[in-house]
Amino acid sequence: MKINKISNYKMVVFAISFILVLTFVSSANIGVSPASIYFKDVLRGGYAEKVVTITVDSIEPTQVTITPRGEILEWVSFEETEFEVSKDNPYYLKIINQPPMDIPNGNYSGFLRVTTSSKGSGVEGQATGIVNAALDLYTEVSITDIEYSSCRAWNFNVQSVEEGDDVPFKVKIYNEGNVRLSPTIKIDIWNQERTEVVKQIEFSEEIVIPTTEKELSINVDSGDLEIGQYWAEITSVECYASETLTFDILEEGALRAQGNLLSVKSPPWIKIGDTTLIEALFENVGEKSVNARFRGEITLGNEIIQILESEISTVGIGDLEAFKFYFTPKKEGRYIITGIVFYDGKRTFEKSTVINVERNGFGVDNLKTIFIYLFLIVLIAYLAYRIKKEQKKNKKRRNMIR
């Protein structure tokens, strides 16, 4: 009986707790960022877009609706006006502004109302108000008739291809101006030794509209390129950006050999006479095992101090190979270690490192030097003394003879 009473009491406490939790748990924590948006210097009849992030603090999908209001109502648009958002899937709302051609210059404003559907539901026999959260996003647009151009280029990319296939180059362009842009992409293809440009391409066919980003794809005919490794310098002329990449022309059906020299490592500071380890780390990221060999040199100023050449090592797919060398500097200074890994008839990008060599402290070597100096000075002084004494004696003897 007592047990039953306790369990009933527990049940009541649990029920109250559950109701309280239900009352205070919020599942509609909606947010929009930024809290206001400003379209600066949009051309009359032009185009501008911005993205705002809409997030809801709820794991389950929440329905969101977008409704514009105000002066901008007629020229603002969205890819979607109704969509679902959840905690793990925020929605990136693209707001597109296309002001009419005949609108006077000036500032125009309005609101975008972001509304959620609620998860609330009615309770039988009771009065319930379902709560809907909404956010009013202030939007301002400044209209101008002054054109300006600006852009940004990044994510340069190229893929190796089999003989006869086009070489695909890619680059991302963002138009930061308020006019359309036809970005010029220049590609200089160099031979493996990077001594000669074997092909040049200029491309400017794609149009990037204001405030948008576009990935440009340029397919270069490889018919005149022999099998082997090439280097490509890709330049975005208007965006003042360039990058050097490497690619291969492969035999039909050939497995791709690809390796990276990840680093050349050594301790940054050592003393004269210390022996240090230099380690070059090579990674096989290709589709077959390769025979790799490291070749490099240690220089001090313009002088080559040591040639570094490893034995040939077989590096499996996905494996790392550390080429190890030892170096004992005899002079102080800043030694530069540079090297390349040669593999499967190809070579990696050059990597380098620095070893700063310091003098030893006041040790045995210094004492030896001081002792030698002192010994020499004493010997010279003694000899000088003896020479002078002998000269005097000789003078006396000569006088005696006379």
Next chain:
Amino acid sequence: MVKKYKKINKKIKSNLKVKRSRLGIWIFLEVVLCVILFSFFPESIFAGVGENNVTVITNLTVGNVFPEFTNLTIEDNSSNVALIPNSTKKIYCSGLATDYNGWNDISYGWGEFFDNSNSLYGEEDDNNIHYTNSSCTIDEESMYSAWINCSFDVWYYANYGTWNCTLFANDTKGREGSGDDTIIISSLLALGLPDSINYGEVNLTEVSLENITNVTNYGNVKINLSLSGYGFKPEDGNAMNCTLGSIKNISIEHEKYNLTDSNEGILDLSQFIANYTNLTSFPKVKEFNLDYRQNDTYNEAINSTYWRIYIPAGVSGECMGNIVFGAVQAPED
């Protein structure tokens, strides 16, 4: 006698010859030793007899240099960054540290991300204005340069405005270099609400008990509220639709709120009208001035709103309506 003198003189002369040759050897040795001694010194001075100019070669080896920063970027050179409501946003800051003693001389990198107007580097961490990452990664770029990559988990209530990311790098000799860049943290409008307002069982022609509904600011701007309601579809003029009864609708003005004061207990209709504001079908912005969170240990950015409903004659059963809580950025003080 003369013969003996001549013999002695001859002996002296031959002795003198020997002495002279020994003297010559000593002089030769002296010269050789001097040459050896001075050969240790560098030939750094050039001068000629009668020449006006003397050229002195000066040598200097620069020992340790401190790392220098270039190309410092925040969020891949974005001009601004958006925070996430009721959560953190990872913000990345990176800079190229160049050390002419070699990139591997850079032993330690750390960074601070702070509100440029309200904080400085070296200050204590505070989620509104200051973050520190004391273990940033160091990634080789070239012989002398390495990227220092730092990330900061920035809370939704971090101040909006210009923020500064200052990166530091120490080399193995303890020398420090730093660089900085700025980014704008965008304002964030965000709202936290319960799913529903439940008035419970209310008798006809009576006013419900007060329902307290908390509104949480999950952004970084002060907010006002724009409130409106509807029964079945927006702007229908009703607060609720009921399942039974002759009218089946509760008119919008029967649902009321108070954004500042609570009125506990049972109220009659006149008290209800006197102390509460009518809900409307169209949004009306009301001053609420709910500031954003300032305290890192508990969330104080919560304000209560107080609600009641009057149930007129002609309705029965289960009644349900909608209340739209709109957040609007409040004007700056």
